[in-house]
Amino acid sequence: MSFSSRHAISTHILMVLACCPETKASSDMLATSVNTNSVVIRRLLAKLRDAGIVKVQKGADGGYSLARVPSHISLWDIFEAVEELPLFNVHQSPPNPCCSVGACVERLLASVYEEAEDSIRALLSDKSLQDLVNDIAKS
Amino acid sequence: MSFSSRHAISTHILMVLACCPETKASSDMLATSVNTNSVVIRRLLAKLRDAGIVKVQKGADGGYSLARVPSHISLWDIFEAVEELPLFNVHQSPPNPCCSVGACVERLLASVYEEAEDSIRALLSDKSLQDLVNDIAKS
DNA sequence: CCATATGTAACAGCATCGGTTACAATTGTC
DNA sequence: GACAATTGTAACCGATGCTGTTACATATGG
Numbered sequence: 333m334s335f336s337s338r339h340a341i342s343t344h345i346l347m348v349l350a351c352c353p354e355t356k357a358s359s360d361m362l363a364t365s366v367n368t369n370s371v372v373i374r375r376l377l378a379k380l381r382d383a384g385i386v387k388v389q390k391g392a393d394g395g396y397s398l399a400r401v402p403s404h405i406s407l408w409d410i411f412e413a414v415e416e417l418p419l420f421n422v423h424q425s426p427p428n429p430c431c432s433v434g435a436c437v438e439r440l441l442a443s444v445y446e447e448a449e450d451s452i453r454a455l456l457s458d459k460s461l462q463d464l465v466n467d468i469a470k471s
Numbered sequence: 472m473s474f475s476s477r478h479a480i481s482t483h484i485l486m487v488l489a490c491c492p493e494t495k496a497s498s499d500m501l502a503t504s505v506n507t508n509s510v511v512i513r514r515l516l517a518k519l520r521d522a523g524i525v526k527v528q529k530g531a532d533g534g535y536s537l538a539r540v541p542s543h544i545s546l547w548d549i550f551e552a553v554e555e556l557p558l559f560n561v562h563q564s565p566p567n568p569c570c571s572v573g574a575c576v577e578r579l580l581a582s583v584y585e586e587a588e589d590s591i592r593a594l595l596s597d598k599s600l601q602d603l604v605n606d607i608a609k610s
Numbered sequence: 611c612c613a614t615a616t617g618t619a620a621c622a623g624c625a626t627c628g629g630t631t632a633c634a635a636t637t638g639t640c
Numbered sequence: 641g642a643c644a645a646t647t648g649t650a651a652c653c654g655a656t657g658c659t660g661t662t663a664c665a666t667a668t669g670g
Binding site: 335336340343366407416417418420421422433438447455468471 | 473474475476478482483486487490503504505506555556557558559560561565566567570571572573575576577578579587590591594595598606607610
Binding site for chain 2: 627
């Protein structure tokens with residue numbers, strides 16, 4: 333199973349916020365850019381708010397803005413905020429412990445999966461929102 | 472969304488086959504070790520057969536065995552055989568192209584996601600079934 | 611011929627995702 | 641204070657995917 337599009341959508345939203353640092357954006361405006369419903373946007377922004385990535389002002393003339401500079405928001409920060417971890421699942425029902433493989437396969441795989449998650453974390457942590465904004469200019 | 476347990480189950484099955492290279496294993500016996508239904512096992516083995524990882528003998532006294540030595544079966548081979556690629560999804564409906572971010576965000580993210588997938592591929596390709604079998608002995 | 615296997619379709623139960631409607635709560639402006 | 645704009649969130653829908661199960665067709669060794 334692949335990941336949801338939540339990371340892609342969230343990154344999209346945050347890039348828009350990063351491009352207009354002076355103004356607050358409403359969920360409606362962001363939904364138009366992403367081409368989806370504003371509730372979908374608000375749900376994601378609630379997670380990003382809980383993770384301390386965006387600031388929210390409620391009420392009339394309210395809206396969303398980044399809680400810190402784009403160079404200090406990594407793609408992994410976003411991933412952690414909106415996706416479920418861990419990336420890999422082991423067995424749902426525990427394997428038969430009487431089998432010599434069954435007795436230890438979960439532990440062995442958990443270690444491999446941890447390494448895999450680490451490599452993704454390292455890679456996404458190394459790329460900031462600011463990097464992506466700079467890439468727009470370059471292209 | 473995390474991955475399914477298919478990779479973990481498949482690796483488990485293949486480790487059992489690797490441990491008994493002389494004998495064929497039935498889906499029923501493998502299901503007992505994994506602690507699930509034999510149809511679940513046969514479904515996975517059909518994918519592994521299509522990928523050229525296991526050999527199948529049908530009929531009475533039939534069963535499954537590895538199609539090549541465990542040192543030449545990597546965890547990535549297994550992953551490719553039973554999981555859907557790509558790992559990451561971009562937007563479902565295309566973003567608004569009138570927005571300067573919307574116009575290019577998919578392309579920028581696709582490049583990041585490709586790097587992430589490459590790093591997972593490299594890591595899993597580097598670990599063979601034989602390595603895991605050796606790990607059993609070590610533990 | 612029969613017992614034992616695999617192959618696979620069909621269905622159920624469950625979870626998650628993305629989208630939508632509806633409405634409560636908050637807050638700036640007049 | 642009234643009102644309009646906005647966020648917060650619950651509730652529901654349809655689609656999809658995963659795991660497990662039953663059922664049955666097919667193949668094959670003895």
